[in-house]
Amino acid sequence: MTVETIGVxxxxxxxxxxxxxxxxxxxxxxxxxxxxxxxxxxLLGPSGCGKxxxxxxxxxYEKPDAGRxxxxxxxxxxxxxxxxxIGFVFQNYALFPHLSVFENVAYGLRxxxxxxxxxxxxxxxxxxxxxxxxxxxxxxxxxxGGEQQRVALARAIVxxxxxxxxxxxxxxxxxxxxxxxxxxxxxxQRRLGITTVYVTHDQEEAMAVSDRIAVMHxxxxxxxxxxxxxxxxxxxxxxxxxxxxxxxxAGRVVETVGGRVNIAALGTTISARSAPRGLAPGDPVQLIxxxxxxxxxxxxxxxxxxxxxxxxxxxxxxxYLLRCAGxxxxxxxxxxxxxxxxxxxxxxxxxxxxxxxxVLTERGGDGRPT
Amino acid sequence: xxxxxxxxxxxxxxxxxALLALFVVYPLAALFARMLVDHGTFTTAGLAAVLTDRHQxxxxxxxxxxxxxxxxxxxxxxxxxxxxxxxxxxxxxxLTVLDAAVLLPLVSPPFTTAIAxxxxxxxxxxxxxxxxxxxxxxVYGLTSTLFSEVLTYFPIAYLTLRPLLTAIDSNVEGMxxxxxxxxxxxxxxxxxxxTIPGLANAFLLLFAASLADFATPLILAxxxxxxxxxQAYLQITGLFDLRGGAALSFVxxxxxxxxxxxxxxxxxxxxxxxxxxxxxxxxxxxSTSPGARAVLLVACALVxxxxxYFYALLLYASVVVALGANHAFTLQHYRVIFTDGLxxxxxxxxxxxxxxxxxxxxxxxxxxxxxxKAFPGRRTMELVSMINYALPGTIVGIAYLIAFNDPPLELTxxxxxxxxxxxxxxxxxxxxxxxxxxxxxxKSLEEASQGxxxxxxxxxxxxxxxxxxxxxxxxxxxxxxxxMTAISATIFLVSIGWTLxxxxxxxxxxxxxxxxxxxxxxxxxxxxxxxxxxxxRVLRLFRxxxxxxxxxxxxx
Numbered sequence: 001m002t003v004e005t006i007g008v009x010x011x012x013x014x015x016x017x018x019x020x021x022x023x024x025x026x027x028x029x030x031x032x033x034x035x036x037x038x039x040x041x042x043l044l045g046p047s048g049c050g051k052x053x054x055x056x057x058x059x060x061y062e063k064p065d066a067g068r069x070x071x072x073x074x075x076x077x078x079x080x081x082x083x084x085x086i087g088f089v090f091q092n093y094a095l096f097p098h099l100s101v102f103e104n105v106a107y108g109l110r111x112x113x114x115x116x117x118x119x120x121x122x123x124x125x126x127x128x129x130x131x132x133x134x135x136x137x138x139x140x141x142x143x144x145g146g147e148q149q150r151v152a153l154a155r156a157i158v159x160x161x162x163x164x165x166x167x168x169x170x171x172x173x174x175x176x177x178x179x180x181x182x183x184x185x186x187x188x189q190r191r192l193g194i195t196t197v198y199v200t201h202d203q204e205e206a207m208a209v210s211d212r213i214a215v216m217h218x219x220x221x222x223x224x225x226x227x228x229x230x231x232x233x234x235x236x237x238x239x240x241x242x243x244x245x246x247x248x249x250a251g252r253v254v255e256t257v258g259g260r261v262n263i264a265a266l267g268t269t270i271s272a273r274s275a276p277r278g279l280a281p282g283d284p285v286q287l288i289x290x291x292x293x294x295x296x297x298x299x300x301x302x303x304x305x306x307x308x309x310x311x312x313x314x315x316x317x318x319x320y321l322l323r324c325a326g327x328x329x330x331x332x333x334x335x336x337x338x339x340x341x342x343x344x345x346x347x348x349x350x351x352x353x354x355x356x357x358x359v360l361t362e363r364g365g366d367g368r369p370t
Numbered sequence: 371x372x373x374x375x376x377x378x379x380x381x382x383x384x385x386x387x388a389l390l391a392l393f394v395v396y397p398l399a400a401l402f403a404r405m406l407v408d409h410g411t412f413t414t415a416g417l418a419a420v421l422t423d424r425h426q427x428x429x430x431x432x433x434x435x436x437x438x439x440x441x442x443x444x445x446x447x448x449x450x451x452x453x454x455x456x457x458x459x460x461x462x463x464x465l466t467v468l469d470a471a472v473l474l475p476l477v478s479p480p481f482t483t484a485i486a487x488x489x490x491x492x493x494x495x496x497x498x499x500x501x502x503x504x505x506x507x508x509v510y511g512l513t514s515t516l517f518s519e520v521l522t523y524f525p526i527a528y529l530t531l532r533p534l535l536t537a538i539d540s541n542v543e544g545m546x547x548x549x550x551x552x553x554x555x556x557x558x559x560x561x562x563x564x565t566i567p568g569l570a571n572a573f574l575l576l577f578a579a580s581l582a583d584f585a586t587p588l589i590l591a592x593x594x595x596x597x598x599x600x601q602a603y604l605q606i607t608g609l610f611d612l613r614g615g616a617a618l619s620f621v622x623x624x625x626x627x628x629x630x631x632x633x634x635x636x637x638x639x640x641x642x643x644x645x646x647x648x649x650x651x652x653x654x655x656x657s658t659s660p661g662a663r664a665v666l667l668v669a670c671a672l673v674x675x676x677x678x679y680f681y682a683l684l685l686y687a688s689v690v691v692a693l694g695a696n697h698a699f700t701l702q703h704y705r706v707i708f709t710d711g712l713x714x715x716x717x718x719x720x721x722x723x724x725x726x727x728x729x730x731x732x733x734x735x736x737x738x739x740x741x742x743k744a745f746p747g748r749r750t751m752e753l754v755s756m757i758n759y760a761l762p763g764t765i766v767g768i769a770y771l772i773a774f775n776d777p778p779l780e781l782t783x784x785x786x787x788x789x790x791x792x793x794x795x796x797x798x799x800x801x802x803x804x805x806x807x808x809x810x811x812x813k814s815l816e817e818a819s820q821g822x823x824x825x826x827x828x829x830x831x832x833x834x835x836x837x838x839x840x841x842x843x844x845x846x847x848x849x850x851x852x853x854m855t856a857i858s859a860t861i862f863l864v865s866i867g868w869t870l871x872x873x874x875x876x877x878x879x880x881x882x883x884x885x886x887x888x889x890x891x892x893x894x895x896x897x898x899x900x901x902x903x904x905x906x907r908v909l910r911l912f913r914x915x916x917x918x919x920x921x922x923x924x925x926x
Contacts, residue, residue: 059817059821060820061817061820061821080820081820081821082820082821082822082824082825085823087821087822088817088821090814090817090818092814094812094814094815094817094818096815096818096819096833097815097837098833098836098837107819107824107832108822108823108824111819111822111823111824112823155818155822159822
């Protein structure tokens with residue numbers, strides 16, 4: 001059976017809860033998302049940001065207080081979960097403990113009244129796809145975390161859902177397995193081309209698997225884009241700090257010349273291209289400089305002077321903490337051999353390219369990058 | 371998900387309320403009415419008569435004293451067994467022996483230890499008369515009642531405390547040890563404090579059990595140590611004074627109710643350790659030195675030995691002509707119970723056989739509805755369903771007797787009244803098991819089923835129901851066992867038409883035909899063990915995790 005690939009549109013959806021201490025709060029507030037057919041979209045954010053609530057509303061496990069949800073052209077807002085034709089992978093896997101691996105995977109097919117032949121073949125195929133051929137008669141209690149996760153994935157995809165939904169599926173697994181399984185999830189999704197919404201709080205995971213990422217904060221989507229968009233052009237301090245690591249440096253606008261802004265910071269003048277519109281001289285701003293964008297030179301080579309406070313040796317790379325004009329900066333350098341390691345207390349100079357600097361107004365999230 | 375009106379749920383709720391009203395609320399109301407209304411006028415004369423009668427006041431204090439002592443002693447022995455089982459690093463075989471010794475009193479008819487006490491310490495007792503040559507000691511009184519009740523009820527404390535001790539995170543104790551505390555200090559400052567809510571709970575359960583116990587004092591208390599349940603029984607069967615019996619029930623009800631409320635709303639919320647049913651997945655803390663372990667083992671072995679001796683004695687008494695007088699082998703007593711006693715056996719099996727499936731169904735249905743469905747008054751329904759379970763059987767029996775004596779609800783003399791009594795008195799175990807199991811089942815399981823396209827009916831049938839089947843069988847088992855062994859409520863409800871083995875045992879004891887009484891007791895123990903084994907086998911077919919073990923349900 002073939003299922004047409006459809007997009008998912010979340011249109012101004014809100015969900016309120018009564019909180020014990022804070023009174024009524026928004027778990028999701030006017031959330032808008034447009035997931036294209038076949039796309040892998042990730043909802044990324046810290047715990048309590050509303051990403052799981054949003055996902056559960058897409059699934060039909062929660063009903064929004066306001067807004068609509070569309071699968072393709074169909075309004076599914078009032079459709080219960082069992083009528084939406086979704087595949088959902090839970091954080092705790094939610095395998096049926098009284099059923100074997102085979103029967104767990106077959107469950108959705110049996111509900112759909114498939115014949116035994118079809119079930120036998122489909123379950124066999126999908127178990128082979130997730131690398132669990134031969135596990136048919138096992139029970140969930142006998143499986144490792146990674147195996148349980150694969151069964152959960154198999155159970156979700158065997159019904160050929162219109163939309164595949166993941167709620168932090170890897171958070172109960174150890175680091176190495178997480179990396180391996182996220183790749184497998186991505187491969188399976190690509191192969192089947194199912195429109196997918198994935199929830200995680202792990203920015204690296206989000207960047208590794210997604211076509212696009214929507215960053216959520218306090219119930220709202222604060223920025224949406226590819227991993228590169230979010231990393232290089234964060235719209236707010238929150239996104240900048242949540243996606244990757246940053247140096248935040250306070251500064252003041254000196255002048256805007258053409259497409260570039262000159263800013264007084266770190267005791268010198270720094271030029272940047274990526275800045276909000278309408279900045280006037282004297283405006284306070286925040287500069288965002290990624291640790292890997294800062295280059296290190298011998299003392300005196302560059303106008304910016306800094307001192308090494310400490311360093312961490314991480315094998316493939318080194319992380320330095322520097323003191324520069326009263327600010328603390330993080331710098332990451334790839335390990336270029338034992339001679340290149342800079343000792344603690346050494347004085348050095350720094351440089352970074354104009355386009356490595358992002359300017360945000362003090363209020364952060366208000367301004368969109370130009 | 372939203373709550374849609376489901377006609378099946380509405381009907382079930384309505385039917386259950388009607389049944390609860392008829393078999394729980396109405397009898398209790400009738401009991402109060404009988405006590406307080408005389409020929410249409412309100413009077414406290416009946417109550418006043420009880421409250422001013424010196425004998426009855428003595429009985430009240432005696433009941434409290436006995437319950438207090440049984441609570442303390444039973445909790446201590448229960449803790450001893452639980453600690454030894456949880457922390458003694460016993461080999462599997464010894465654990466099984468320990469469990470079996472504990473299980474025995476729980477599944478026995480109520481008089482078993484009492485009969486064994488008389489055989490051992492009575493006028494012609496094996497120990498007092500034959501062994502020690504004592505002639506003037508009397509077995510009747512506080513000491514032997516206490517001894518017998520502690521042996522009968524300490525397993526409840528064991529079953530309450532053992533899961534608690536097992537569930538304590540051994541890292542917490544290991545941490546204390548690493549901070550320099552000795553094993554004994556760890557026990558005193560960590561293990562014991564964490565167990566205190568459990569100890570309080572066990573104490574209250576034992577207190578309630580002793581307060582409600584009717585059979586043991588009837589046989590062993592004698593004339594100098596009267597307690598309330600037996601007084602109420604004598605008031606009704608001896609003096610045909612229903613109002614006096616009702617008033618005595620009321621006096622008994624107050625401490626029973628206080629204990630129930632304390633246990634449910636105070637102690638149970640003070641647990642530090644949550645028992646999830648999942649194993650902690652780590653080795654238990656090595657909390658006993660070899661010396662301490664030996665002491666614990668010897669102490670447990672002594673208690674277990676007494677239990678085994680009592681049951682061996684019972685078996686022996688059932689196959690000799692007259693214990694203490696003529697020890698020739700005979701099957702005469704069994705011939706008697708299978709001829710004269712056949713009707714009681716048949717009646718008991720019919721009643722237990724009917725009460726079992728109905729009680730199991732009632733438990734699972736009510737437990738499911740109050741946990742999973744939102745409807746007005748569901749908390750109240752759960753509470754009301756617990757009333758007959760929490761009240762001493764004497765009260766329930768007298769209430770049923772008063773309520774169903776007259777048309778249009780004239781049920782006295784029928785099997786129905788006994789069956790209803792068992793369902794609403796012992797079905798709540800199934801309710802509690804169902805609620806406990808449902809609370810352990812993560813809601814994502816039902817959501818997963820729903821997400822895969824299953825409607826709520828299919829989800830219930832294919833996911834929820836199989837997962838709560840263990841609770842159904844556990845509830846079933848408890849109703850059956852109690853139907854075979856209970857007497858406190860149903861002694862008021864038997865008739866010429868329908869009688870029970872337990873009542874027959876009591877008759878035999880009062881007629882001093884101890885041989886047939888012993889034979890009856892052995893028969894009941896055997897039947898109950900066979901049924902438990904069968905149910906255990908069925909339960910093993912379900913692979914649900916965290917399934918409530920059968921033994922943990924016998925406690926209440």
